[in-house]
Amino acid sequence: MAPNRFLHHSHGFEQEKLSHAGRQHPLGLAYPAIIEIRTRAHWSRNPTWIATSWSALRLYGMRWFCDHADACFITRTTWQAPRSVLHARRHGWIRSPEPQQKLMLKSGLDPTVPPLRTAPPELAVASALDSVQRGTHSWWVPKVPGMTPTEVRLIQLADACCRLWDLVPAALLPLIHHYLNSRECRLIARHSDAGSDSPAETSLRLALTGLAEGMVTQHRIFIDNRLISVADIAWPRLKVLVYYDGGHHGERPQWETDNALSRALLQAGYIVLRYTRAELSNLTWIRHNVSAVLQSAQVN
Structure with missing residues (x-):
């Protein structure tokens, strides 16, 4: 699950789910366990790392999309993609868009490891949306007439974040627009709706x-x-x-x-x-x- 960290077989995914996850993952990686367990394992070896993106969203309570995603952390090193299922995705340090404002990191979201620090919600959401746009995380979506699969995933994620934090899209965008490009912002503003209970x-x-x-x-x-x-x-x-x-x-x-x-x-x-x-x-x-x-x- 992580170098020198092992998972009991009873906590792993069934082989059928693993095979499906591997087909959907852009790098063909089929992670053996849900993301919060992998996040804890990586953090236990690197306690200065800060959970972000899909790891952070799951800790905030996101039900969808996260299980088979890369465990993601902000580190002091350069950006690095996972080389295998034993590695995490590393993000370079990201400063607040406001010069005089520090990023407010969260602690205590995971009762199993309270010291684990987590990126603020707006950064976690923006990082996850960016990974969808860049194609570093994907999941199966039905073909929506007139839209690409990536666009559908972006809207699914934006809708789910609105439901998670009880926001309307107009309230979500000001929190994340500093981290996104204008095209992503326009897409979310046009199509996102807080009234969807599920990606389907x-x-x-x-x-x-x-x-x-x-x-x-x-x-x-x-x-x-x-x-x-x-x-x-x-x-x-x-x-x-x-x-x-x-x-x-x-x-x-x-x-x-x-x-x-x-x-x-x-x-x-x-x-x-x-x-x-x-x-x-x-x-x-x-x-x-x-x-x-x-x-x-x-x-x-």
């Missing part, structure tokens, strides 16, 4: 953007003055609702609950569209399907 919902929203006016996320639906549902994506005026059903929606209790909710919404005059993870691999078909429904709703 971000992909779905991006695929449906521009189909009709009035699209919103996390739309609350009341029937008889009672909140009965929050739609992932909606066109309220047309009463068209779109839901992304993750893996747990296939389990029988949740499936029955979803069916009952759909019936109630249909009776109230709504059009309900549900899409699964498997269907997300064909966003072009989903876009055509939703477009046809919206056109029909506008006519009626």
Whole structure:
């Protein structure tokens, strides 16, 4: 896991996950353990290192993207890519964009190793976004019509950061724009939305953007003055609702609950569209399907 640091097999990934991770990693690296364990191992040998980028985001509570990323640290040495799964990605020291302001490092985020210092959130986010743009970290994304995979990943990450810190994109950008180029800032300003609960919902929203006016996320639906549902994506005026059903929606209790909710919404005059993870691999078909429904709703 790190030089002279070993991982018990019970804490490692299954071989299938390792193989998939290796195919997705830009350097073909398949890390045997989740990033926080690798971060602790590297820090135990180098206690002056400061966790940043994906290591820092995981310590701040990011659920997505981090598990198979490089462990990342700010060090006093030059930038260096990992040579193998036993090495971390080293970042050169980055000064605050304000000349008189020092970077406020965080300690105590990891209860297992409280002395581990972590880069501030704005630097961690900007560094992770930059690594996506440069292609030093990637993950599978469905093909979104009109967008590159890198652009989709950037928006997924920006959306997830907004949800993590309860920010709107307009509040996120001033914190990180010093560290990003203008193109990345414009992309986030145009496409990011704090209303996506998962990367899959971000992909779905991006695929449906521009189909009709009035699209919103996390739309609350009341029937008889009672909140009965929050739609992932909606066109309220047309009463068209779109839901992304993750893996747990296939389990029988949740499936029955979803069916009952759909019936109630249909009776109230709504059009309900549900899409699964498997269907997300064909966003072009989903876009055509939703477009046809919206056109029909506008006519009626």
